[in-house]
Amino acid sequence: xxxxxxxxxxxxxxxxxxxxxxxxxxxxxxxxxxxxxxxxxxxxxxxxxxxxxxxxxxxxxxxxxxxxxxxxxxxxxxxxxxxxxxxxxxxxxxxxxxxxxxxxxxxxxxxxxxx
Amino acid sequence: xxxxxxxxxxxxxxxxxxxxxxxxxxxxxxxxxxxxxxxxxxxxxxxxxxxxxxxxxxxxxxxxxxxxxxxxxxxxxxxxxxxxxxxxxxxxxxxxxxxxxxxxxxxxxxxxxxxx
Numbered sequence: 001x002x003x004x005x006x007x008x009x010x011x012x013x014x015x016x017x018x019x020x021x022x023x024x025x026x027x028x029x030x031x032x033x034x035x036x037x038x039x040x041x042x043x044x045x046x047x048x049x050x051x052x053x054x055x056x057x058x059x060x061x062x063x064x065x066x067x068x069x070x071x072x073x074x075x076x077x078x079x080x081x082x083x084x085x086x087x088x089x090x091x092x093x094x095x096x097x098x099x100x101x102x103x104x105x106x107x108x109x110x111x112x113x114x115x
Numbered sequence: 116x117x118x119x120x121x122x123x124x125x126x127x128x129x130x131x132x133x134x135x136x137x138x139x140x141x142x143x144x145x146x147x148x149x150x151x152x153x154x155x156x157x158x159x160x161x162x163x164x165x166x167x168x169x170x171x172x173x174x175x176x177x178x179x180x181x182x183x184x185x186x187x188x189x190x191x192x193x194x195x196x197x198x199x200x201x202x203x204x205x206x207x208x209x210x211x212x213x214x215x216x217x218x219x220x221x222x223x224x225x226x227x228x229x230x231x
Contacts (some may be wrong), residue, residue, distance in 0.1 A: 034219045036219070038182070041224075042224050043119070043223050043225050044207075105158040
């Protein structure tokens with residue numbers, strides 16, 4: 001069965017500090033992995049994705065994530081937090097089932113950036 | 116240009132009413148989805164259509180019925196609304212047939228449904 005676990009429903013960092021949002025997945029097949037960001041009262045936006053190839057993936061707004069198969073992880077990082085990074089972040093895994101694709105989302109991590 | 120647009124953005128209605136939410140995408144994607152996000156921000160897929168054909172139908176009450184007149188539109192009709200239906204509903208689209216490259220979704224901005 002496929003699943004996604006995001007550790008920490010709330011994360012607070014100081015402005016300029018490292019951002020680390022954790023995501024672990026469970027998948028019986030090679031997964032495609034995604035990070036989405038949701039700003040207040042808005043829909044989700046794709047930050048970055050891993051499909052195949054390079055395990056370190058760079059996304060928008062200075063975020064990056066590394067796919068570690070041995071740890072079944074896809075943690076999201078940013079070297080220096082900005083106030084505008086405050087939002088909800090969702091990790092998701094995509095897999096195939098019955099000839100179609102299905103996504104499972106984690107429960108989200110709310111990032112708070114302190115001045 | 117709005118890629119995935121949903122209307123209305125807010126919807127407040129009484130229990131027992133019937134309401135519809137509309138979704139349109141201008142990305143040329145062949146697959147559209149409806150997701151429900153509850154008060155705890157948990158996202159759960161409800162339906163998925165590919166080229167007007169229903170391909171995912173999760174366990175949701177029969178009161179929810181999706182309709183896809185063409186591949187650019189996926190509407191959600193809800194009958195006999197209940198308090199528990201209050202949530203934010205997101206429409207999304209993707210290109211399913213792109214092969215192994217695995218594109219992500221493009222989401223609409225959501226419809227906040229409040230049932231009173």
